Amino acid sequence: MKALNEALYQLMEKDERVVLIGQGVTSPWYVGGTCDGLRDRFGTSRVIDTPVSENAVTGVATGMALAGMRPILVHPRMDFMYLAMDQIANHAANWHYMFGGQLSVPITIWAIINRGGEQAAQHAQALQAVFMHIPGLKVVMPSSPCSAKGLLVASVLDNNPVVYIDDRWLYDIEEEVKDELYCVPIGKALVIKKGRHATIVSASYMTVIAEKAARRLAGDGIDVEVIDLLSLKPLDEETIVSSARKTGRVLVMDGGWRTCGVAAEISAILSEKAFNYLKAPVSRLSLPDAPAPASRVLEATYYPDEKTVVAAVKKLVKRDVTNGL
């Protein structure tokens, strides 16, 4: 949370073309303190709180980008982005190609997954797969304060529309973040833990769970490699494929739905590019194909946790475990 606030502050300080626009940029509960102090420092002309007009405001930010600005557009609840799909998919994403590369749309669309707390189906969605599907959009998902800052900076510096998706569940994580402006390059995944027996491919909050699960699995003698994707599009196929070739077993995790999801896409890539190295079918851990429920009991079943990951990895390496690895 503080990392995002610092990134926004520094970006706006450095470049007056950067503006923050969207619903709730001055509302404490919408954007969870990430925008604190910005309006006092940069004024109402660069920190623009907007009416609930998702489609128009997305178009406005896109128009600003065409006219030389570097807008950061906030959708504080990703579910509401369906209302803005026309401007994102038909306009921002197509503009550079459709006119032969004349103008580009350097917009950062900051989408927040705002789930849990019995908020149910319309206050929960993680739509990364939807945006990943659309040509002309880049999609990034930070997993930590360091990547949150570095990816936001990279998104704003990028000349294309970048959908920057973060999960509110990451907001309480604390770690040391570099003071200066720095980029986490878009299109590069990170191997955050090396391992021999299996690979977990994950992004965003799933990476947090994957790391915890990997530590627990190590206690059971299972040495897992964990890849933090950071960018979903462009996807760092090389890092994923080379890890799969090394371990031969892959669990792909995604915080979105299973069908046509991120994990499905990565599984297909592994089948195309690492087939001969795989010792077991690629396994997927995603959300079930159902809307998010309200009741805490159902909610707890709906979202994967560390234990689910441990079980999935154990299942994946089972044969080896019985054979003493």
Add this chain to the structure above:
Amino acid sequence: MPISSPRQSAKAFPHSFYVRIYETMLKIRKVEEKIADMVSSGEIVCPCHLCTGQEAVATGVCAVLRKDDWVFSTHRSHGHYIAKGGDIKSMMAELLGKSTGCSRGRGGSMHLADPEIGLPGSSAIVAGTIPLAVGTALAFKLQQTDSVAVAFFGDGAVCEGVFYESVNFAALHKLPIIFICENNLYSTHMPISECLANPRIYRKASLFGIEGKVIDGNDVLMVYETADKAVKKARAGKGPTLIECLTYRWLGHVGPSNDLDKGLRSKREVERWMRKCPIKRFEKYFADNNILTEADLASIQKRVQKQVKDAVDFARNSSYPEEGSLLKNVFKEECR
């Protein structure tokens, strides 16, 4: 066929102004006529939404604008492109899908653009460019320039929610934008009166506390003068204006047919509007007021015919994009 006269303009303009306006309207007309032929013969394949009969709106509005004023257009974009100063050679090449097209053969008729002349693009999604125009107006305001943005849209766009969201936003922030509704009475096949509970579109402006006007969109001088006031107001930081220009497309929604065979409108109605032809009315105005002579008009007509012929020749002689360039420009790769 008797021609209705335009309202007498109170103001006298320089000779060159009349020539420019007349030439632009005529160029739009002649280009559209040529395109209709090329669509009929099968030479042009991409869907073409022709604006024959509506020339005065694009011409009158764009005549007020500078190069650094931005215009956003629609699927019916030819008139706006030409009136804003677009090169008809690259336009014809675009319609034939050639690499020399104004959108490098990626856009076709519905996606004409030339940012150099202040036309960042045209969208086939009804009302889709209205918020984009509002966004550029906001950018102009933040950049402290006195440029203005213009959103052209049809009457059908007023049925879209984003129209209301966008006008509200522009009014809220008092942005330098002019909303030009080209009300040609039809939303594709449907009369607009069957789409809007209140088809007096200019009245929507009052919902947002901005000025709304309805004018004869086939009177080019009236369009010019109304747009001129709105643009001056926008440049002075006094906010948006909605101008509803009543006009009529002689042809059907798309392509060279007049849609009479489809029973969508009556021959009488079409003929009534053809009598209000903006070009013929302007010619009559010249004659009545001794402005341009027959000889002046003839020389303009000759010049326009040659430009159209040259544009078609250029397009025909241009090459298609290379197949290997298919995936170029999905992303802009170089970073700033």
